[in-house]
Amino acid sequence: MKRRDFLKTTGVAAGASVLPFLKYLPAQAAARDDTLVVVVGDGINSLDLHRQGTNRPSYQVSINIYDRLVRFGVKTLEDGTLAYDSTKIEPEAAESWEVSEDGKSITFKMSPKAMFWDGTPVTAHDVKWSFDRAVTLGGFPAVQMKAGAMSSPDQFVVVDDMTFRVDLPMPSKLALPDLAVPVPLIINAKVAKAHATDADPWATEYLHQTPAGSGAYKIVRWEPGQQFVYERNDAWALGPQPGMKRVIVREVPSAANRRALIERGDADLYMDVPAKDAKELREGGKVKVDGAPIDNCLHVLGLNVALKPFDNLKVRQAIAYALPYEEILSAAGYGRGKPMFGGSEASPSTIEWPQPFPYKRDTDKAQALLAEAGYPDGFETTLSYNLGLADWEEPTALLIQEALGKIGIKVTLDKIPGANWRTAALVEKRLPMHLENFGGWLNYPDYYFFWAYQKGHLFNSSNYENPEIEALVNETLHMAVDDPKYTENVKRMIAIAFQDVPRIPLYQPYLDAAMQKNVEGYAAWFHRQLDCRSISKA
Amino acid sequence: MRTKLMQIGQRLLQALPSVFGIIVISFVLTRALPGDPAVYFAGMMADDNSIAEVRKSLGLDRSWIEQFFIYVGNLLHGNLGMSLSTGRPVLEELLTRLPASLELTFAGLGLAILVAVPLGVLAATRPGSLTDHACRLLVTAGVSLPTFFTGLFLMYLFYYLLGWAPSPLGRLDILYLSPPHVTGFFTIDSLLDGDFETFWAALRQLVLPAFTLGLFALAPIARMTRAAMLNALGSDYVRTARANGLSQTTVLGVYAFRNAALPVLTTLGMVFSFLLGANVLVEKVFSWPGIGSFAIQALVASDYAAVQGFVLAMALLFVVVNLAIDVLLTTIDPRVALEG
Numbered sequence: 001m002k003r004r005d006f007l008k009t010t011g012v013a014a015g016a017s018v019l020p021f022l023k024y025l026p027a028q029a030a031a032r033d034d035t036l037v038v039v040v041g042d043g044i045n046s047l048d049l050h051r052q053g054t055n056r057p058s059y060q061v062s063i064n065i066y067d068r069l070v071r072f073g074v075k076t077l078e079d080g081t082l083a084y085d086s087t088k089i090e091p092e093a094a095e096s097w098e099v100s101e102d103g104k105s106i107t108f109k110m111s112p113k114a115m116f117w118d119g120t121p122v123t124a125h126d127v128k129w130s131f132d133r134a135v136t137l138g139g140f141p142a143v144q145m146k147a148g149a150m151s152s153p154d155q156f157v158v159v160d161d162m163t164f165r166v167d168l169p170m171p172s173k174l175a176l177p178d179l180a181v182p183v184p185l186i187i188n189a190k191v192a193k194a195h196a197t198d199a200d201p202w203a204t205e206y207l208h209q210t211p212a213g214s215g216a217y218k219i220v221r222w223e224p225g226q227q228f229v230y231e232r233n234d235a236w237a238l239g240p241q242p243g244m245k246r247v248i249v250r251e252v253p254s255a256a257n258r259r260a261l262i263e264r265g266d267a268d269l270y271m272d273v274p275a276k277d278a279k280e281l282r283e284g285g286k287v288k289v290d291g292a293p294i295d296n297c298l299h300v301l302g303l304n305v306a307l308k309p310f311d312n313l314k315v316r317q318a319i320a321y322a323l324p325y326e327e328i329l330s331a332a333g334y335g336r337g338k339p340m341f342g343g344s345e346a347s348p349s350t351i352e353w354p355q356p357f358p359y360k361r362d363t364d365k366a367q368a369l370l371a372e373a374g375y376p377d378g379f380e381t382t383l384s385y386n387l388g389l390a391d392w393e394e395p396t397a398l399l400i401q402e403a404l405g406k407i408g409i410k411v412t413l414d415k416i417p418g419a420n421w422r423t424a425a426l427v428e429k430r431l432p433m434h435l436e437n438f439g440g441w442l443n444y445p446d447y448y449f450f451w452a453y454q455k456g457h458l459f460n461s462s463n464y465e466n467p468e469i470e471a472l473v474n475e476t477l478h479m480a481v482d483d484p485k486y487t488e489n490v491k492r493m494i495a496i497a498f499q500d501v502p503r504i505p506l507y508q509p510y511l512d513a514a515m516q517k518n519v520e521g522y523a524a525w526f527h528r529q530l531d532c533r534s535i536s537k538a
Numbered sequence: 539m540r541t542k543l544m545q546i547g548q549r550l551l552q553a554l555p556s557v558f559g560i561i562v563i564s565f566v567l568t569r570a571l572p573g574d575p576a577v578y579f580a581g582m583m584a585d586d587n588s589i590a591e592v593r594k595s596l597g598l599d600r601s602w603i604e605q606f607f608i609y610v611g612n613l614l615h616g617n618l619g620m621s622l623s624t625g626r627p628v629l630e631e632l633l634t635r636l637p638a639s640l641e642l643t644f645a646g647l648g649l650a651i652l653v654a655v656p657l658g659v660l661a662a663t664r665p666g667s668l669t670d671h672a673c674r675l676l677v678t679a680g681v682s683l684p685t686f687f688t689g690l691f692l693m694y695l696f697y698y699l700l701g702w703a704p705s706p707l708g709r710l711d712i713l714y715l716s717p718p719h720v721t722g723f724f725t726i727d728s729l730l731d732g733d734f735e736t737f738w739a740a741l742r743q744l745v746l747p748a749f750t751l752g753l754f755a756l757a758p759i760a761r762m763t764r765a766a767m768l769n770a771l772g773s774d775y776v777r778t779a780r781a782n783g784l785s786q787t788t789v790l791g792v793y794a795f796r797n798a799a800l801p802v803l804t805t806l807g808m809v810f811s812f813l814l815g816a817n818v819l820v821e822k823v824f825s826w827p828g829i830g831s832f833a834i835q836a837l838v839a840s841d842y843a844a845v846q847g848f849v850l851a852m853a854l855l856f857v858v859v860n861l862a863i864d865v866l867l868t869t870i871d872p873r874v875a876l877e878g
Contacts, residue, residue: 037712046625052592053622138591208625223716224624225635225827226708248712252825256690257706260698266705266712419838423577427589 034245036519036535039258039267043225043251048207049182050133050141059182060249060529064230066185066213067238069094069108069127069164070176074523074534082523082534083292086443089176092238093122093186093214094164103171103480110162113237116188116214124164129189131156131166133202141183147442148178149478172478177442182527188212216242216533226251230532243521243536262287262514268537269522270514271530274391275334278512291512292524293338296448297439298354299392300503301400302425306463307432309381314373316501320359322366324403329507332395337507347495351487353445354508357498366407378408384431388418393435396506425461436461436503441526445490446476452503453493464502469493546865553857557850561613564849565606568842575622575840596622609846618850619843623835628847631832636851637722638709639828642820643813645744646751647806654756655802658763659795662771673760680757685816689750689823696746704742708825714739747824751817755809762805766798773797799870807863811856 044058047065073088091097095111114122132153134141145151149172157165168175178184187207195206211219216239217230230247250267252258259277261267263286273281273289282289303310303319310316325341343356370378383400385393401411411433416424425431438459440447450473451459453466476489497503511524521534576593593599597608612619618628653676661673696703704711709724717727717736724740770776771794779793818830829848836844 045623051625052595053625055623138588140588142588223827224626224631225832226825227712250707250712250825252707253822253831254690254706254825257693257823257825260693261705261707264698264701264705266707417838419578419840423574427577 033537034243036244036247036269036532036537037267038247038249038269038271038530039252039261040249040271041251041253041255041258044222044228045224046208047211047219047222048204049185050137050139050202051204051208052137052139057529059527060531061211061219061228062182062185063525063527063529064217064247064532065211065215065219066187067093067114067122067215068180068184068186070097070180072177072180072526077292081290081292082521084523084525086177086295086526089180093127097176099176104169105165105167106176107159107163107165110164111238112162114214115235115237116191116212117218117233117235118188118191118212119235120188120190122186122188122214123161124158125161126189127164127186128153128156128158129192130187131184133187134183137202137204144181144183144441145178147447148172148175150175150178170478171480173444173480174442174447174478181441182529186214188214217247239533242533244532247532247535249530259514262516265516268516268519269530269535272528273512273514275332275336275510275512276391278336278510278514279334281514287514288517288519289512289514290522290524291336291510293508294439294511294524294528295443295526296353296441296445297437297509298340298448298503298505299333299337299396299435299437299507299509300505302431302434302436302462302503303501304429304432304434304462305465305502306429309373309375309379310432310462312373313500314369315375316504317359318366318369318373318407319404319409320357320501320504321362321369322403322407322409323359323504323506324361324399325359325506326361327399328396331399332392333507333509336510336512338510340505340507343498347498348491351445351490351494353448353490353494354505355494357501357505359501359504361403363406370407370409375408378410380410380412381432382412382414384414384416384425384434386418386421386425386435387415388421389435389437390415392509396435426458429461429463431461434461437509439526443526444481445493446473446479449473449493449497450477453497462502464500466496466500469496472496542865542868546861549861549864550857553861557853557857560849560853561610561846562606564846565609566602568840568845569602571837571840575842578839613850618847621836621841621844621847623839623841623844624832628843631844632829632847632851634722635827635829635832638826639814639817639821639830641709641723641725642744642747642751642817642826642828643810645748646813646817647755647810649748649752650755650759650809651806653752654760655763658760658802659767659790661760661764662767663790665768670764673764677757677760680753680755680760683753684819685750685754686819686823688753689747689820692746692750693823703746704739706746706824707743708827709743710736710739711743747817747820747826750820750823751813754816755813758805758809759802763798763802766801767794770794770798796870800867803863803867803870807859810859811852814855815852 040057042057044061046054046058047061048054049059049062069092070089071092073085073090074082075085077083093111093114094108097106097108099106110122110124116122135145135151135153149168149170150166155167157167159165166175191212192203192207196203216233216236218233219228220231221229227248227250232242232245252261255274255277258270262270278289278291281287303316305311329335329337329339340354340356342360343358346358348355383397385397397413401413404411425434438452440451449469451457453460453464453469454473455465455470472489472493476486479486511528513522515522518538519535520538521536523531523534525531576589576596576598597605621628621631624631657673661670664670693706697706710716714736717724717731717733720727720730725737728736728740776789776794779789817828818834820826821828821831833845833848836848
């Protein structure tokens with residue numbers, strides 16, 4: 001009996017939680033025809049997205065093992081890369097849906113093909129229980145549901161076993177797409193309820209380690225800090241059968257090792273490759289690198305308008321004219337970004353977002369603006385950045401420091417550890433000048449403005465406040481995109497952002513993945529996680 | 539024997555105040571860390587309300603004093619709390635990860651001893667010779683090469699370029715399952731299970747990280763052996779032994795080395811404790827699922843229970859290792875008393 005064939009059955013890895021362990025991996029696993037080996041930098045810490053403290057890498061589990069009512073489609077970009085399509089919403093556990101005439105409710109017809117792993121059908125009761133859970137447990141899931149105008153269990157109605165309705169306080173274009181993000185996953189309520197207790201009515205302890213879903217993959221093994229293993233659910237019928245029978249996701253903390261593993265062919269797929277490695281791997285030619293610009297995401301330099309001298313518009317514009325955009329994109333972003341500078345229009349003619357801002361490096365103009373603002377000799381300030389994102393933020397900060405020095409602004413760099421970043425930058429909003437990288441999951445410009453330009457909102461780390469923006473975003477956020485006012489409002493928002501520059505965009509980053517040449521079907525997603533369902537090996 | 543057991547018991551009792559002190563200090567220090575766990579665990583998009591909810595559910599809305607008594611009460615029940623970042627009990631985390639770190643540390647230390655002690659003895663018997671210079675070179679290299687560099691370098695050479703070493707994926711390659719849990723040491727467990735293939739696989743994974751760690755541990759041991767041996771060789775009893783015509787082996791092995799072993803052993807204790815903490819970098823480089831990488835992750839996330847549990851485990855380990863060394867010393871040299 002060879003362990004290599006995974007025939008050993010009992011007593012494997014004590015302490016590796018109570019998951020039903022992999023009983024065996026058939027012999028062909030060694031040949032890896034139908035097994036995908038993925039290396040990632042950060043491991044997961046829960047199998048339950050709704051639980052408090054669940055980290056971002058864990059989202060990928062819920063994407064692959066749970067179904068949602070609807071999902072986004074996939075499109076092919078000009079360069080042949082696959083990416084999700086924010087404009088196309090497809091059925092998943094719901095076979096069809098209908099929006100009421102007043103737009104204030106959406107009725108979903110459940111698909112009879114949707115079956116939980118235990119063979120029971122996915123019903124409206126399960127959906128209601130799961131959605132109630134998402135809005136009740138608080139934390140990130142509740143906030144994300146709220147973005148789609150869903151915040152109370154009263155809004156989720158079971159019409160009959162196979163019909164489910166969402167009631168909305170107002171018509172919203174964000175509601176349906178928000179049901180396709182990772183959060184509103186459908187849990188097998190019968191199984192979960194059987195493990196709920198009075199102290200834990202939502203079975204968070206149980207689902208944390210033992211998922212109960214209907215998705216295309218199951219988790220068969222999870223060794224925290226090391227790896228987890230997906231196995232295909234062959235009964236899944238809500239889409240084409242996934243190509244990989246088994247996906248092994250291995251945690252490799254060192255980026256140099258991840259790169260070595262993919263180059264040596266020991267790993268099949270390497271997610272979230274730093275820009276430098278992506279560029280070099282692509283040039284090396286041994287592996288394929290697929291990447292797409294991340295929708296609705298910008299790397300920006302934030303200027304805190306609540307602090308002097310950034311309250312002065314001319315100072316902000318002077319900085320926008322002083323930044324070495326080209327160098328930042330090539331030296332810090334290794335060219336893996338779309339330029340968001342040098343735009344030709346002072347006010348936008350389209351609602352494309354993000355789009356290049358009308359600034360490019362012009363030191364004379366910057367100096368003149370600074371003199372007009374009353375700082376002919378410059379001033380001193382600090383530029384803060386997140387050590388957790390040092391791979392692009394550190395070189396960017398150094399380039400900015402050097403460039404601003406040329407117009408007399410003396411910049412001191414301030415490195416903030418990843419764990420403290422959120423408090424300093426987003427909650428207390430106390431950093432004068434800082435690098436920020438917010439990206440909105442829902443791909444609408446007004447959604448970006450809602451988070452990043454409205455007063456008090458989390459990603460408005462610049463403390464920006466503008467009554468016109470407030471009114472525009474409030475009016476537009478839930479408005480349908482075919483509303484005649486929509487285009488006009490969004491253009492106005494972008495024009496204000498061009499003019500006021502509380503956030504100076506540097507570039508729109510790419511999400512890159514490196515893979516062996518026989519790996520096909522990788523698609524880039526807004527949630528920046530791996531959706532294994534589309535992957536196959538040639 | 540009985541007195542020795544009593545002495546050991548006494549030593550353990552003496553350790554209690556320091557362990558309690560460590561509990562207090564680690565409790566206060568973790569809370570003095572910058573960063574707010576409630577904010578961190580509420581997630582990126584959380585608002586003030588959800589942060590407050592998380593704070594309450596973590597018990598962080600209570601006063602420090604209250605939190606401390608709750609913590610100590612839990613400790614007395616053997617409950618080290620839940621690690622927020624991994625979502626599992628801290629005790630379980632430590633128990634699964636400590637064997638990984640210990641296995642690596644023992645392997646590294648074993649390698650270091652195998653090389654350093656003979657080298658130190660040889661260097662001491664022939665001061666100024668080629669062996670002595672080689673010893674000096676190795677010691678200097680060991681001290682001056684940072685472990686992460688050695689690790690990455692060895693990996694580049696043996697894995698990336700030559701392809702001799704297995705992929706640096708932690709304790710076992712992808713296609714192997716961990717052996718049935720007995721000691722938690724994969725090499726030992728697989729042998730107990732009679733499974734030589736897994737043993738071989740675990741051993742292969744162990745070689746590079748153990749070598750990296752060994753090179754680092756080698757320096758203090760070799761230096762101490764050399765110095766202690768030089769000292770012993772220059773002493774009166776060795777001169778007497780030589781004058782009495784005892785063979786070179788007897789003089790070196792029995793008279794000189796046995797006396798030189800005392801400071802070497804003491805150094806070993808220090809090096810061992812030090813290595814357990816210092817192999818964080820090696821663990822990172824080789825994806826080794828050990829206690830060091832767990833602690834770093836916990837620190838970054840302000841995961842109080844996990845950091846406290848780690849500090850406590852290290853403190854207890856330190857106490858035990860020192861005690862073991864002291865007991866060993868008394869058996870080697872009867873003149874040494876336990877309460878020295």
